[in-house]
Amino acid sequence: MTELNDSTYVENGQVLGLDPQDPIYVDYRHNFDGEPTALNHPEMLRLQWSHGHQGTIVNGISRIGYMKGGHAARWNDSTMAPYFVDRMRQWLDTIPRTHPFFLYYALHEPHVPRVPSKLFEGKSGMGARGDVVLEADWCVGELMKALDERGLTDNTIVIFTSDNGPVLNDGYKDQAVELAGSHDPSGGYRGGKYSLFDAGTRVPFFVYWRRHIQPGVCSSLVSQLDLAASLAQLTGQPLPYGLDSKPYPDTFLGKSRKGRKALIVEAYGHLALRYGHYAMIPPYKGKKVSVEGIETGLDNHYTLYDLQSDPHQQHDLSQEKPYLLKKLKKIFAKLTGGKMEEAIKAGLKK
Template identity: 55%
Template sequence: MSTFFLACNVLPSGEKSNQKTQSPNIVFIYLDDLGYGDVSAYGATELETPNIDNLAKGGVRFTQGYASSATCTPSRYALMTGQYPWRNKNAKILPGTAPLIIDTARMTLPKLLRIEGYQTALVGKWHLGLGTGVVDWNKRVSPGPNEVGFDYAYYMAATQDRVPTVYLKNGYVVGLDPEDPIQVDYKNNFEGEPTGKDNPELCDMMWHHGHNSTIVNGVPRIGYMKGGESAKWSDVDMADHFLEKAQQYVKSQKDDRPFFLYYAMQQPHVPRTPHPRFVGKSGMGPRGDVILEADWCIGEFMKTLEEEEFMENTLIVFSSDNGPVLNDGYYDDAVEKLGDHTPAGPLRGGKYSLFEAGTRVPFITYWKGTIQPGVSDALVSQLDLFSSIASLVGSDLEGPDSQNLMNVLMGESKKGRDQLVLEATTRTAFRKGDWVMIPPYKGPVKNEKVNIELGNSSEYQLYNLSNDIGQKHNMAKEKPEKLYEMVNAFKKIRGKDHGEIEILKLN
């Protein structure tokens, strides 16, 4: 469901400078499940996102910007490591009790920036695992964000719909009463604890699929939890809470060291729990309301950067961790009140899908007074932020699969990537030039629970996105030479044989 801010250094005296420096501050804002068509700058007509639009109007709006994956954990892994997530078998959607999937010996973007003298911070959603085995939530939970490069970390372990429903600060559960210890289990419930499945009368939000375990704040979750009452978060206040923590961190920067802030917002992931200020504002139910809420949060954060005099040297890269989904486990009117809104825009598929809407997402770069406004059709991936940011701060380190596209992100070049492997729930497809190839995969054509086409087929699929952005016409049989070229190029990167192409009969 990402945004990057680069802001100016703070002088040792406490006075702030608007002059550009060699070591700009960096902030990532990463949205969760926001679709290509969910932003008015990308064509949404039923929703207005003025603060995101301001970034697009004043910066570079990329029409071909990609998350690495069609689900959250893999995209976040790629963002932190610059490595394709399919290279790590553990980089998949994680339960709240999963161990940390980033090796603490691995170079990460926050580690790289710390080497370059940065202070580093995380505020928001983590979902990359914690600990090494069975976690005791009543003690310091490690390894986690701190052990992979963050000096300060204030976060939720996984997602808003998963237990434990508590915030952690530098590994410790916030507000925990030691007399009321937390217990978490993803297989077995605790005796006497109500669940969404057995006690629907206790639910203020009704589950549709998968979300029928422990009930917290009237919302049934994934997984079972007992105890920790004083530490449980307030869902409707979560957006405000993370915003406040991000603002406080920016305001606290008073020395001469640059900072890196990864601000990972939870909207519009389920459960969609807008603050009462936003309830009903979109006319589309909670999903539309939390998108408006997220846009407002971005505007408030921008105001803080402005007040702290960071804006003149602030690079913003706005994006999402994957494509959109409507019903993702709860009955919340996302489908019923959609109206004419198209979360995927002109794209096919959505979250979980190998089609374009799974990974092609809003992607905007903005730097007041430095980046010239425009629209770019260059192919860029969130993978490339690792090597690009490294180049920006003077480091010669690179991510394993990351390319230095800093000149493209700055709007100085239109030449992006030539090729990219796309991933959705461990399945992979290949983009090269204007063409996309999806190998044959077993499994359902559609995820019926979420009503999204997954891209599975018994045959190879080949699409020319230059004239078929909606992927309506499979050209695999019409263009055997192109398919052959695509599959061979794909195999060289993927390192895995996806089977012979029986339809190819080249002379």
């Protein structure tokens, strides 16, 4: 298993290439003496920060927080994509063809800082963000190619999804906003990353199983949480009682339209409710537009939207449908154990 820890690779619990004589120290509040940051050494930057990323400089890019040490183990941003592709291929080579496996392959693109490899640098015509989107597409293609080469595609379910909605300006001046042109990464939906509006909590979700799943579109309401129970049921594993995860294997395989009736969604520590084709956002204190320029969905009163007739969430129904709003409040309180209702009331009184 390979993962990232600040500016290093961690594999099987060990930092790769770490010199024991040069340990890593991390602090998210205070800088270490003598360590360069965007504030005290801006001349070292090759990518300018816009907000929140003014910490320790690694590879000419300032990061969130502060670190020192671990110099031999620090990554190179522009080689991360091919490195992960190679590790993915190497790992698949260790799996016998008839042996069940689970591979979680986390793409780092198009997360910031957006630093494409030389193979894709300048290729999109839309700046670094466009380049790393091309790179992400290549990485997925390499994964599919690796499965094909090993004769695994017909017996492997591939799931492609994301952790949140889109964002252009996410802390660096990489011209993502200026070069987006007419492209709308939110697809016309309201909000984006950090938002309780639908563009923040509705994410891409593709399920592919060659010769088993017919191409199609499903509008059933499901959560990524449901993958755990669904895959467990699909592979004949027992399901513990009381899981938040719900089993919908036939829905994911395109054989059913069954889905959740209600779902709690989250953005930046705030919770909201999806109930059928309705979206209810409780009142919260906070900015209506984030520093990234995204509508957060925060307001000082409950808002209610019918996503079937108003998918772009332009018409608040909270005053027009008081009985429905009352019903959804009760469902929200039940699903959150009443804790969120108490927190909301306390927060609004401050």
